[in-house]
Amino acid sequence: MKANKYIYRLLPVLFIIILSIGCIDKFEANITHNKDVSLVIEGNIISDSVVVFQLSRTLPIKETPDNSDEFFTFMDVEAEVSVKGSDGSCWKGIPLGKGEYSVAIGTLQADKEYSLEVVCDGATYTSIPQQPLKASGIESVDYAQPDPEGPVELKVTTQLNNSDEIQYHLWLFKEDWEVRAAHHSKYWFDYETGMILNMGYPKYAQGWCYKISEQFIAASTASLVENRWVDRLLHTIASDDHRISCLYSFRLYQRNMTKKEYEYYQIRIKSNEEMGGLFTPQSSELPTNITCSDPDRKVIGYIGCNLSVDYRQVYISFNDINYTYETAIQCAETSEGTPYDNWVAGKQVTRTEHGVFWADLKCVDVRYWGANPDGRPEWWPNPYLYK
Numbered sequence: 001m002k003a004n005k006y007i008y009r010l011l012p013v014l015f016i017i018i019l020s021i022g023c024i025d026k027f028e029a030n031i032t033h034n035k036d037v038s039l040v041i042e043g044n045i046i047s048d049s050v051v052v053f054q055l056s057r058t059l060p061i062k063e064t065p066d067n068s069d070e071f072f073t074f075m076d077v078e079a080e081v082s083v084k085g086s087d088g089s090c091w092k093g094i095p096l097g098k099g100e101y102s103v104a105i106g107t108l109q110a111d112k113e114y115s116l117e118v119v120c121d122g123a124t125y126t127s128i129p130q131q132p133l134k135a136s137g138i139e140s141v142d143y144a145q146p147d148p149e150g151p152v153e154l155k156v157t158t159q160l161n162n163s164d165e166i167q168y169h170l171w172l173f174k175e176d177w178e179v180r181a182a183h184h185s186k187y188w189f190d191y192e193t194g195m196i197l198n199m200g201y202p203k204y205a206q207g208w209c210y211k212i213s214e215q216f217i218a219a220s221t222a223s224l225v226e227n228r229w230v231d232r233l234l235h236t237i238a239s240d241d242h243r244i245s246c247l248y249s250f251r252l253y254q255r256n257m258t259k260k261e262y263e264y265y266q267i268r269i270k271s272n273e274e275m276g277g278l279f280t281p282q283s284s285e286l287p288t289n290i291t292c293s294d295p296d297r298k299v300i301g302y303i304g305c306n307l308s309v310d311y312r313q314v315y316i317s318f319n320d321i322n323y324t325y326e327t328a329i330q331c332a333e334t335s336e337g338t339p340y341d342n343w344v345a346g347k348q349v350t351r352t353e354h355g356v357f358w359a360d361l362k363c364v365d366v367r368y369w370g371a372n373p374d375g376r377p378e379w380w381p382n383p384y385l386y387k
Contacts, residue, residue, distance in 0.1 A: 041118060041125060041290055041301035044255070045083050046309055047108035047132060053081055055099040055118065058300070079120035086113040086129060108132045108307055116303045127303035128289040133256045135308040136161050141252050142231070143314060148322045151236040154250055154314070161227040168262035169254055171217040171234060174210065176249040178382055179242060179371040181205040182331035182363040183350040191343050196356065201386040204364065207371025208380070218257070218265040239324040242369055247382060248316040255309045263287055264302040315381070331363035
């Protein structure tokens with residue numbers, strides 16, 4: 001099942017990318033520098049973008065029940081952050097709190113070199129100056145459901161690179177989806193007053209959710225016949241997953257990397273999968289392109305530099321796949337029981353015609369699924385149904 005008719009290129013003025021998603025355990029405290037503390041610097045230099053650099057500290061706790069190292073991560077790092085170019089250009093960071101710094105980067109030049117500079121605790125951390133990489137683009141993002149009862153698969157095909165140079169890619173994705181309640185009820189039982197209220201319209205019958213991928217995907221074309229990926233599987237969604245119950249959006253971001261940066265992410269991904277997180281004793285094996293003016297201080301991180309990031313979006317409508325959640329069975333109504341008993345059982349009013357009828361909250365209120373009734377993205381194709 002191809003999705004080309006749903007694919008279009010996103011053209012945001014500002015693109016914010018955070019590569020530290022799901023990789024840091026937050027533990028807030030004020031600490032001073034010592035030789036056991038590592039500064040972690042996450043983020044990338046990207047032309048014509050607003051990027052966020054994440055700074056944190058890791059502190060090893062030596063005495064643990066299993067005699068292994070554990071790490072706390074401190075997110076309250078105060079620093080001066082800037083991106084500098086060999087042509088004298090400089091873009092300074094704005095603190096966002098919790099160790100995050102936003103930098104609005106202008107247009108990078110392909111023949112110039114750029115680096116990140118972080119001044120923290122009297123020391124200066126600098127990434128090795130590098131020329132920005134040109135993007136190798138995404139040809140398409142498609143979806144398919146090979147088995148009608150099986151998961152929906154999301155795949156990417158990258159553009160062909162005619163040179164023999166191996167391509168190294170890093171992928172992240174963002175999911176948005178619309179949720180609609182099985183029962184579009186304008187009634188609501190208020191436990192505090194014991195009254196059934198008429199809200200005037202089905203206030204909680206439609207809503208939106210989003211999620212940013214917790215893991216990044218690093219890939220190399222070294223072992224491929226063609227110097228590109230064709231229908232490379234990136235993500236799957238179970239056929240009964242509520243994300244595909246109405247309309248689902250998958251936005252894929254692709255950034256090119258150098259071989260050394262690719263090796264950094266390969267070790268990092270392995271650390272996450274096998275050791276439960278980045279900040280284990282094996283973190284010392286991570287390569288880095290960041291140096292410190294104080295050679296006794298430790299630093300973790302790898303700063304990439306790109307002229308652009310490619311991105312594509314695909315929509316999946318429940319009409320185009322086999323959504324297998326048995327709504328009719330799961331959302332059956334009942335008129336039995338008192339209002340209090342039904343409320344305690346996690347039910348809400350569906351209608352009041354010919355008696356009061358109830359159904360499980362998940363069938364009446366989209367907030368049960370984490371959806372925001374007021375959270376429709378401006379670019380979403382479907383309008384508000386009831387406002």
